[in-house]
Every structure is written in structure tokens, then in C-alpha cells.
Amino acid sequence: xxxxxxxxxxxxxxxxxxxLLLSFMFGTAVGVLAFGGAVAALLVxxxxxxxxxxxxxxxxxxxxxxxxxxxWDDVFALLYRYERVKTREHQQLAKTxxxxxxxxxxxxxxxxxxxxxxxxxxxxxxxxxxxxxTLDGDHGAPITNLLRQPEFxxxxxxxxxxxxxxxxxxxxxxxxxxxxxxxxxxAQKLLLSRDVTRxxxxxxxxxxxxxxxxxxxxxxxxxxxxxxxxxxxxxxxxQRMRDYSDLMADQxxxxxxxxxxxxxxxxxxxxxSPSLDERVCVAPMLERLRVDAVALSGGKHxxxxxxxxDYDLLGAESEIVSAFGNxxxxxIRYTPEGGExxxxxxxxxxxxxxxxxxxxxxxxxxxIPRLTERFYRVDRGRSRATGGTGLGLAIVKHILNxxxxxxxxxxxxxxGSRFAVRFPARRVVxxxxxxxARGEA
Amino acid sequence: xxxxxxSKQYDLDLETLRSRVLEMGGLVESQILSAINGLATGDTxxxxxxxxxxTRVNALEVSIDTDCSHLIARRQPTxxxxxMVLAVIKxxxxxxxxxxxxxxxxxxxxxxxxxMRLPRTPIAAVRHMGEIGIGMLRKALDALARLDPVxxxxxxxxxxxxxxxxxxxxxxxxxxxxxxxxxxxxxxxxLWVAKAIERIGDHSKNMAEQVIYVVKGTDVRHTTVEQxxxxxxx
Numbered sequence: 001x002x003x004x005x006x007x008x009x010x011x012x013x014x015x016x017x018x019x020l021l022l023s024f025m026f027g028t029a030v031g032v033l034a035f036g037g038a039v040a041a042l043l044v045x046x047x048x049x050x051x052x053x054x055x056x057x058x059x060x061x062x063x064x065x066x067x068x069x070x071x072w073d074d075v076f077a078l079l080y081r082y083e084r085v086k087t088r089e090h091q092q093l094a095k096t097x098x099x100x101x102x103x104x105x106x107x108x109x110x111x112x113x114x115x116x117x118x119x120x121x122x123x124x125x126x127x128x129x130x131x132x133x134t135l136d137g138d139h140g141a142p143i144t145n146l147l148r149q150p151e152f153x154x155x156x157x158x159x160x161x162x163x164x165x166x167x168x169x170x171x172x173x174x175x176x177x178x179x180x181x182x183x184x185x186x187a188q189k190l191l192l193s194r195d196v197t198r199x200x201x202x203x204x205x206x207x208x209x210x211x212x213x214x215x216x217x218x219x220x221x222x223x224x225x226x227x228x229x230x231x232x233x234x235x236x237x238x239q240r241m242r243d244y245s246d247l248m249a250d251q252x253x254x255x256x257x258x259x260x261x262x263x264x265x266x267x268x269x270x271x272x273s274p275s276l277d278e279r280v281c282v283a284p285m286l287e288r289l290r291v292d293a294v295a296l297s298g299g300k301h302x303x304x305x306x307x308x309x310d311y312d313l314l315g316a317e318s319e320i321v322s323a324f325g326n327x328x329x330x331x332i333r334y335t336p337e338g339g340e341x342x343x344x345x346x347x348x349x350x351x352x353x354x355x356x357x358x359x360x361x362x363x364x365x366x367x368i369p370r371l372t373e374r375f376y377r378v379d380r381g382r383s384r385a386t387g388g389t390g391l392g393l394a395i396v397k398h399i400l401n402x403x404x405x406x407x408x409x410x411x412x413x414x415x416g417s418r419f420a421v422r423f424p425a426r427r428v429v430x431x432x433x434x435x436x437a438r439g440e441a
Numbered sequence: 442x443x444x445x446x447x448s449k450q451y452d453l454d455l456e457t458l459r460s461r462v463l464e465m466g467g468l469v470e471s472q473i474l475s476a477i478n479g480l481a482t483g484d485t486x487x488x489x490x491x492x493x494x495x496t497r498v499n500a501l502e503v504s505i506d507t508d509c510s511h512l513i514a515r516r517q518p519t520x521x522x523x524x525m526v527l528a529v530i531k532x533x534x535x536x537x538x539x540x541x542x543x544x545x546x547x548x549x550x551x552x553x554x555x556x557m558r559l560p561r562t563p564i565a566a567v568r569h570m571g572e573i574g575i576g577m578l579r580k581a582l583d584a585l586a587r588l589d590p591v592x593x594x595x596x597x598x599x600x601x602x603x604x605x606x607x608x609x610x611x612x613x614x615x616x617x618x619x620x621x622x623x624x625x626x627x628x629x630x631x632l633w634v635a636k637a638i639e640r641i642g643d644h645s646k647n648m649a650e651q652v653i654y655v656v657k658g659t660d661v662r663h664t665t666v667e668q669x670x671x672x673x674x675x
Contacts (some may be wrong), residue, residue, distance in 0.1 A: 137587060142460050145586040148467025170470065170579060 007071050011042055049075075062087055110177075110193035118143050118156060118189070130169065130177055130193045143191065156181065166196065176200045205373065212375035216258055216390060220251035254389075261391035264322075265374070268398045274316035276426065282312050283431065285321060286345055293328050293341065301332060302340045309347030310431040313423060315403045323399040326392045327356040327419045333388065334417070335360035352428045355420040362411045371409060372397035403427055451516050455525060458508055459585070462529050462536070465501040466582040469536050470575065472498065472543035473641060477571035480550035480634065481564055491547035498540035505533050524658060528651040532585070535644040539578065542637040542644075549630045549637075563613055563631050567638065570606045574638045577603065577645040584649060590656045593649035594673035597666055603642035610635045 015038040023031020052066040053076075062083055068076045101122075104111060110127030112120060119142050123135055131147055138146060144153050148170070155165045161181040169175040176197045182190040227244050230236075236244070290305045297303060313320060331341045339359040346353045363371075363378040370376045375390040400407050404424050411417035472491055479487035509530050512518065518526055577599050584593040614628040653661050653673050661669045 132583075141586060142456070144467075145460055145463045146583065148463055148470060148582065150464075150468045150471055153464055153467060 004071065004075070012039070015039060015042070045070075046072075053079075110191075112143065112191040112193075114143055114181075114189040114191055116187035120146075121188070127191075127193060130175070130195070152179065155179070166200075209374055212390070213258075213262070216375060217255060220254045223251045224248055258389045258391070261389045261395060264395055265391060265398060268319070268395065268402065271402075273402055274319065276314045278314065278316060279429070279432070280313040280315055280317045280320050281431065282345060282347070283307065283310075285317070285324070286343065289321075289324055289328055289343060292325065293332060293343070296329055297332050297341070300337045301335055302338075304340065304342045305344075306342060307345035309345065309352070311347035311352055311428050312431045313352065313403075314427045314429060319399045319402070323396045323421070324354060324356075326396045327421070330388075330392060331356045331358040331360065331417070331419070334358065334362075339416075347428060349428070350425045352423045353420055354423075355418060357416065357418045359416040362413045362415050362417050364413055365411065368409050368411070372407070448516075454512055454516070455518075455522060458505070458512060458529055459525070461501070461505050461508065462532055463582055463586055465498065465505065465533065465536050466578070466585070468494070468498055468501065469540045469543065470578055470582070472540055473546070473571065473575055473578065476543040476546040476550065477568055477575070477638075480546060480553075481568045483550070485551055488547040488550045492544050495540055495544040498537060502533050502537040506530065509533075521655070521658075524655045528655045532648050532651050535647050539641050539644050542640050545637050546634050549634050553627055553630050563610060563617065563628070566606075566610050566613060567631060567634055570603065570610065570635060570638050573599070573603050573606060574641040574645070577642050578648075581645040581648040581652070584652045588652065588656050590653045590673040593652040594670045596649040597646050597669055600642050600646040601666075603639060607635055607639040 015035060019031045019035035019038070021031075022034050049066075049068050049072040052068070056064065056066050060083065062080070065076055065080050065083070067073065104122075105124045107124055108126060110124065110130040112123040112127045112131070112133075115121050119140050120133065120135075120138050122139075123131075123133055128134060133146060144156060149167060151165065151167055155161075161183065164178045164180040167177050167179055169177055174197065175195060178194045178196045180192045180194075182192065184190055227248050231241065231244060286305060286307055290303060293303045328341070328343065335341055335358045341359075342355075342357040344353075344355045344357065346355075367376075367378050371378075372393045374394045377388075377390055397407060400421060404427065406422045408420040408422065409417065410420075472494060475487050476491045479485070479491065509526050512526055516522075577596055580592060580596050580599075583589070584596065611632065614632055618625050618628045647662075650661050650669070653659070653669065657672055657675075659672050661672050664672075
């Protein structure tokens with residue numbers, strides 16, 4: 001700086017010295033004239049550069065920095081260096097900001113930044129989706145103008161944000177959101193929204209399960225205690241006694257079935273995945289299933305077995321038998337007398353399918369997604385009357401999941417149903433018995 | 442509003458007025474939603490709550506009306522601000538009526554939950570119609586919040602759809618009544634509910650027209666849909 005001041009003053013001193021010299025040589029008038037002229041020229045030089053600088057400052061673009069001469073060249077160079085550093089810092093900050101915003105935008109939870117008056121300052125993609133906002137259109141709008149549910153308005157106004165608020169989304173009532181407000185900084189607020197639909201569903205399934213188990217066990221217990229009371233209070237003849245104890249035994253068996261099924265489910269849940277070493281010989285198993293089916297039906301249905309493809313399965317035999325058996329007994333139970341139950345087995349190198357088709361009473365397609373839930377019943381009275389525990393398909397589903405198999409259900413009311421089990425390629429192997437038989441032949 | 446006022450308080454008053462209307466709107470929205478859900482599930486405690494909460498809607502109407510008259514007296518609004526205040530006065534009336542319809546649906550729901558003779562089909566149809574009605578109300582309030590005339594114009598079109606839905610429910614109920622005269626009293630209840638929802642559609646349409654009035658300054662009530670869309674988009 002001092003250096004620049006010195007360089008500014010130096011020409012003036014030089015001109016003054018020269019003018020003094022001239023005035024000695026040619027007289028005072030010439031000296032004054034020369035001094036005035038030189039200073040004027042110096043002023044013009046400075047004025048031109050100052051105007052250049054002023055023009056550039058109006059629109060400071062780094063590359064269009066004016067070029068000066070002499071003293072001004074140094075000034076411009078200093079300015080250029082300063083400007084370049086600042087620009088770089090600015091760019092870096094902007095880049096960081098963009099990075100943060102991008103990270104915020106893709107955050108899996110909804111994030112809305114609210115100012116002191118609860119106006120929307122910024123929000124991410126998920127928040128736009130949850131609350132049906134658009135950042136461009138709704139920037140600066142009070143959040144309660146758009147998120148109008150009284151529960152939320154009450155929550156934000158009460159000012160107690162210690163616990164989150166659960167809210168059904170107004171846009172799509174199927175979504176349940178958990179909202180949490182976090183005040184921060186200068187009276188600003190962070191509104192977080194999380195989709196808890198799944199959690200909520202699990203929670204309600206758990207509640208239903210406990211209620212269902214109690215209900216399922218209570219019904220036979222009520223019957224049982226009713227009979228016990230009758231036997232104790234009344235003097236019954238032996239024939240009646242026998243009838244009653246038969247009925248009581250039936251109810252006991254029912255409870256036993258339910259408890260057995262529950263235990264099976266819990267064993268399946270805790271047991272490790274079945275190994276790929278154990279081989280299940282499908283052909284004899286299918287034959288056993290058919291025989292069991294005929295016995296269960298008692299000659300009231302036509303049972304057809306239609307198997308093709310000499311392939312076996314890898315997995316736990318007892319589990320697969322239980323799953324298939326469940327499907328078959330369901331089909332027989334829900335098919336009226338004279339109907340047909342068809343068991344089919346289609347296997348090839350890549351995949352295998354076991355299907356049970358019946359001409360039974362069927363059910364409406366809206367039940368399909370919930371059919372494998374524990375104790376879910378299409379028609380409450382119907383399945384209990386036929387002796388089901390309500391756990392059969394839940395067990396089937398569990399077993400199939402453990403074998404990476406899928407269950408496909410089709411049904412038309414009053415026409416019949418089809419339950420198909422598909423096994424993945426790695427669970428299907430060529431049958432050894434068949435191979436051996438071919439080898440012998 | 443678009444231009445800045447010299448008095449910041451004035452701006453704040455107008456903004457608060459709009460927010461209060463939307464708050465009332467939010468309450469009314471949840472009232473109908475609960476009423477229709479309660480009707481479909483037969484949950485009387487929800488329905489009782491709807492009937493109780495209606496007094497809150499009424500209180501909000503009175504209080505917002507007072508705010509409006511204070512604002513006019515104190516600020517003498519002109520142009521867009523005046524239109525906003527006028528529209529608010531009318532929208533509040535529509536919202537209060539919608540609140541009444543919700544209470545009416547809740548009362549019908551309580552009565553019909555006691556002895557249901559009708560099959561579920563007309564109830565499911567009413568529920569579907571209710572969803573359309575709630576959607577219209579929500580969009581009308583969104584349009585007011587965003588001052589969006591284009592969205593408002595779309596609501597007017599939707600009103601045609603809800604009217605069609607109403608006619609189809611009427612036809613369905615007539616069939617039930619002819620088949621089994623014992624269902625008549627209940628069918629009439631359901632008919633009232635459907636009519637109430639149809640009215641919700643009409644009130645939402647009125648609110649949408651007020652939004653167009655605020656933004657565009659032209660009164661589009663009692664004009665054809667095409668004319669209204671031209672005004673809203675132009």
C-alpha cells in the first residue's frame with residue numbers, strides 16, 4: 001500500500017522537480033505552464049483507469065478485468081488475484097451446498113424446513129411425496145395451509161414436540177405417517193415424516209394374533225366347561241354321559257390341534273433353513289398323499305393324481321409332506337360331495353410345480369392377500385365347522401418360504417380354487433429311483 | 442398478496458385470515474372423512490365425535506366472520522384484498538354447510554348401524570362417492586392455499602362426475618326397494634347420505650369459483666364450464 005502511495009506521489013515530485021528546473025532555465029511562466037500540463041496529463045491517466053475500474057465493478061466478471069499500465073497494472077493485478085481467490089471459495093461453497101441439498105433431497109424420510117412463522121423454507125423429494133407439496137410452488141406458504149389435518153395443526157401449535165405424531169396421510173389414506181418436529185437454530189423447525197404403514201400393520205397383526213388365539217381357544221373351552229357343569233349338576237344316564245364325553249373329547253382334540261399347529265409354526269420360525277442335502281422322493285410321496293386324500297374324503301369326492309416329470313425335491317421331507325397335505329385336506333374340506341380334487345405335479349429341469357385344484361366353494365379374490373395370515377378366515381363359521389384351526393395355510397406359507405418356494409392362489413367363488421406351489425431350480429433334481437429304474441431296464 | 446403493503450400488519454392480517462379459513466377447512470375435511478369411515482364401519486364412537494365436533498366448525502365460522510368485518514372496518518381493503526375478504530366470507534358459509542352435511546351423515550350412520558338390512562353394495566358405492574367428495578374439497582382448499590385458478594377450474598369439472606355417481610346410487614337403491622320393501626326406510630337413509638355428499642361436491646365447486654374470483658377478478662358463478670375454464674386459464 002505504502003509502496004503504491006509512494007509510486008503515486010513519485011511522478012508528481014518528479015514533475016515538480018522538472019518544472020522547477022524549467023522555470024530556472026526559461027522563466028517562471030514556462031515552469032508553471034509545464035507543471036500544470038504534466039499534472040493534467042497525470043490526472044487524465046488516473047481518471048481513465050478509475051473509470052475503467054468503475055465500469056468493471058458494475059459487472060465484475062473475472063475474465064473481463066481491464067488491463068492498466070504502470071501503476072494501475074499492479075492495482076488490477078492485485079484485484080485480479082483477490083477476485084480469483086474469492087471466486088474459487090464461492091464456487092467451493094456453492095458446490096458443498098449443492099451436495100448437501102442433494103443429500104437432503106434423497107433422504108429416505110420426508111424433511112421440511114420451516115421458518116419462525118411455520119412457512120415452508122425447503123423440503124425434500126420424500127416430503128413432497130408425503131404431503132403432496134412442490135418446493136417451487138409452495139415455498140414460503142404456511143405449512144398448516146397445506147397440511148390441514150386438525151391433529152397436525154394442534155400438534156404444531158401446542159409446541160410440545162417431545163413425542164412424534166402419527167397421522168394418516170390426507171392424500172392417500174392407506175399411508176400412515178409418523179411426524180416429528182425438531183426446533184433448531186434461530187426459531188427454525190425441522191419437520192420429519194416417516195412412512196410407518198408397515199410397522200403399523202405388523203403391530204395390528206400382532207394384536208390380532210393374540211386376540212385370535214384367545215378367541216380360538218376360548219370357544220372349545222366354553223363348550224367344555226358347559227358340559228362339565230351339566231355333568232356335575234345333573235344326574236345323567238350312562239348313554240347321555242357317553243355322548244357328552246364324546247363331545248368333550250372332540251373339543252379337547254380341537255384345542256390340541258390348535259396348540260399343535262401353533263407349536264409347529266413356532267418351531268418353523270426358529271428352525272434353520274432346511275438343507276439342500278435331504279432328498280424328497282416325490283413319486284411315492286404323491287401316492288401317499290392320494291391315499292390319504294381318498295381316506296379323508298371317505299369316497300365323497302373324485303380324487304385325481306396327475307404327475308409328470310421324474311424329478312425329486314431337495315428339502316425337509318416332513319415339512320413338504322405337511323404343506324402338501326394341508327393343501328389337499330383344505331381342498332377336500334371345501335369341496336361339496338361329488339366334486340373333484342385334482343393333484344398335479346409338473347417338473348422339468350428348471351422348475352417344479354405342485355398344484356391342488358378343486359371344484360369347491362371358492363372365495364372372492366380380495367381374500368387372497370390375507371389368506372396365509374394366522375387365523376384369517378374367509379367365512380368365520382364355515383371353516384370352524386369343517387374342523388380347521390385357521391393356521392393351516394400360515395404353516396404352508398412358512399414351510400414354502402423356508403424352501404424358497406412360492407404359493408400362487410387362484411379362486412372363483414362357487415367354481416373352485418387352485419393352489420399352486422412353485423419350487424426354484426436349485427431345489428429340483430432328477431429322480432434317483434427313475435434313474436435307477438432306467439439303468440436296470 | 443402480490444404487492445407489498447406499507448403496513449406489514451395489514452399483510453399479516455390478510456395472511457392470518459386465509460390461514461384460519463384453511464384451518465377450518467382442515468377440520469371440515471377430517472369431519473367428512475370420519476363420518477364416511479364411521480358409516481362404512483358402523484363405529485358409533487367415531488360418529489358421535491363427528492356430531493360433537495360440529496360445534497367447533499360453527500364457532501370457527503362466527504369467529505372468522507368477525508375477523509372479516511374487523512379487517513374491512515380497520516383497513517378498508519381494495520382490489521385483490523377486498524376480493525379475498527369477500528371470498529372468505531362466502532367460503533366460510535360453504536365450509537360450515539359441509540360441516541353440517543358431515544354431522545348429518547354421522548346421524549344417519551348411527552341410525553342405520555343399529556339394524557342393517559341392506560347389502561353392502563350401496564354402502565360401498567356411497568363410500569366411493571364420499572372419496573370423490575373429499576377429494577374435491579381437498580383440492581378446493583389446496584387451490585385456495587396456492588391461489589391456483591387452474592386447479593380450481595378442474596374441480597368444477599369433477600362436480601359433473603359426482604352428480605353422475607349420485608344418480609347411479611339412486612338407481613341402485615330403487616332396485617333394492619322394489620325387491621324388498623323392508624329395505625325402504627334404510628334405503629332412504631342411504632339416499633340422504635348420498636345427497637349430502639353430492640351437496641359437498643356443490644359446496645366445493647362454489648369454493649373453487651371463489652378462488653377464481655380472487656385471482657382473476659371475474660365472477661364465474663352460474664356460467665358454463667367452458668366459460669369458466671376460459672376465465673381461469675386466460
